[in-house]
Amino acid sequence: MTERTRSRIQAAEMGFLRRVAGVSLRDKVRSSVIREGLGVEPLLLRVKRSQLRWFGHLVRMPPGHLPREVFQARPAGKRPRGRPRTRWRDYISSLAWERLGIPQSELVDVAREKKVWGTLLELLPPRPDHG
Template structure:
């Protein structure tokens, strides 16, 4: 998910939450206060938790399953000029490092352990905003 998409999702979510709380932007109430008042966790946190849960499924899949094969595939050939596009794999590794401080080399081992991975995702803190 790009930063632009993240920003737009947060803005739309806060628009909905403000309407539910009966507030407008003119009331100048912080988003964190509205969220706390309604008892709602950030939507992006839910999305990231689901993505990491799917990653755990991918890691534990038996060899030969199509989703796992696609995830592990490495296309051959030349890449286009310029900065490489962010792939889902890189996005997941970055997210796990930002939130849980698990290095890429150990991530697959941790995700294979269902008893460790599931509770770890429930403790997932919100990602820090860049900048």
């Protein structure tokens, strides 16, 4: 997700939350204070947690199920010129390293342990909020 898309999502989310809380921009109330008051976690954090939860589900899925087969597939053939597109597998690996501190080599082993994986996702820390 690009930085521009990320900022647009955050702006739309905060616009909605400000209306729900009855606060305008002129009141100069921080976004984190509004979220705490409403008891809502940041939308992008929720999306990332859901993606990581789905990854754990994929890893634990029995062999032969279509989603797992698609995830593990390695298509043959020539790739187009230029920078390769980011694969979902690479995105999840970088997300797990960045947010959970789990290296790519251990990611699948940790995700196979359902209770450990669930606990890690619950402890997923939000990034510091700047506004």
